Amino acid sequence: MRKEAEVFDQIVQERRSVRIYDPEAEFDTDAVKRSLERAVLAPNSSNMQLWEFYRIKSDEAKKQVAWMCMNQKAAKTARELVVVVARRDLWKKRQQALVKEMQRVYPDAKSKQASRAMNYYKNLIPKYYWTDWLDLWGMLKKCIYFFAGINKPMIRHGNRADIRISVHKSAALAAQNFMMSMKAEGYDTCPMEGMDSKRIKQFLKLPRKAEVVMVIGCGPSAEGGIYSSRFRIPNSEVIFEV
Incomplete structure (x- = not known):
């Protein structure tokens, strides 16, 4: 196995959905910028790049968006929130x-x-x-x-439904790029679908046809931020050879 593959494997193994972030730990906000710049390099259907990413940085904005995310700890304690938006209308x-x-x-x-x-x-x-x-x-x-x-x-x-799915798939690929990049930068993330997408759209002043794909909390993990050990269905049940 190549050295690069070993490094990538470590990143994949260490990436977890972290629910609680440390408010006092050092946090390089430029890591979010770099990770978003890597996110937009993700593969996407026909290279149409029908996505947008909104950094929620101010304390007041984070408080409001966290409330729209049902006040999940992953949103309330995040140092930043990133809203991933599908823009089929563009x-x-x-x-x-x-x-x-x-x-x-x-x-x-x-x-x-x-x-x-x-x-x-x-x-x-x-x-x-x-x-x-x-x-x-x-x-x-x-x-x-x-x-x-x-x-x-x-x-x-x-x-229309097929096109929506295609655009959301592309946005999800970019979101994964972002999360893997943040892990490589030494920080953690948590993608959230439990949210009031209508209110988030209104908060961001998005047009009617824009769709919120997910909200990603990020920052340095706090003690207890990972709720349990990782569980995955056995590979034999999900990976097949033909």
């Missing part, structure tokens, strides 16, 4: 940015690679992300995929 803006990037990457617009990239981002991405009020386009896409997939492999997801 797909047009991200698409335009990626079209410009493809023009930079492939200056020869007539090349095969350029044509393929531009077709993907100019034509296929809008067909995938655009939705109407009743999601009739999504249902039509599902029907098309069904019949097109009778004799060959075919993407099956395409309605």
Whole structure:
């Protein structure tokens, strides 16, 4: 095993969801900044990067968001809170940015690679992300995929719910990058889904279509911050070879 793998294994083994943080221990807030910069390097669907991250730093803001997280200790005692937000509604803006990037990457617009990239981002991405009020386009896409997939492999997801899941998956990958980075920096984290996402959206003044994925508490662990020993279902029940 490579040395880098040994280091990574140690980080993975040591990462735990910590529920109580030490208010007196030294805390380098720049570690949060560095970890968020690593978070946005996470893989994501079509490189659309439909995510946002909000650092909750002031005492008053933390108090309010902790209340919206049901006053969990992981929120109340955290030195900072990070709100991970899925922004499916920003797909047009991200698409335009990626079209410009493809023009930079492939200056020869007539090349095969350029044509393929531009077709993907100019034509296929809008067909995938655009939705109407009743999601009739999504249902039509599902029907098309069904019949097109009778004799060959075919993407099956395409309605509004499928797109939401895809965007949330990408945001979760970034959140994991953040938590692993914080552990590498010497600090702990706790992802929380027990929250009032409506109130958090209002607090952050987010648009209607933005969705809060999770709130992550972070900081130096306090004694008793880990509630119990780690439990995992046996690998034989979850890891398979075909």
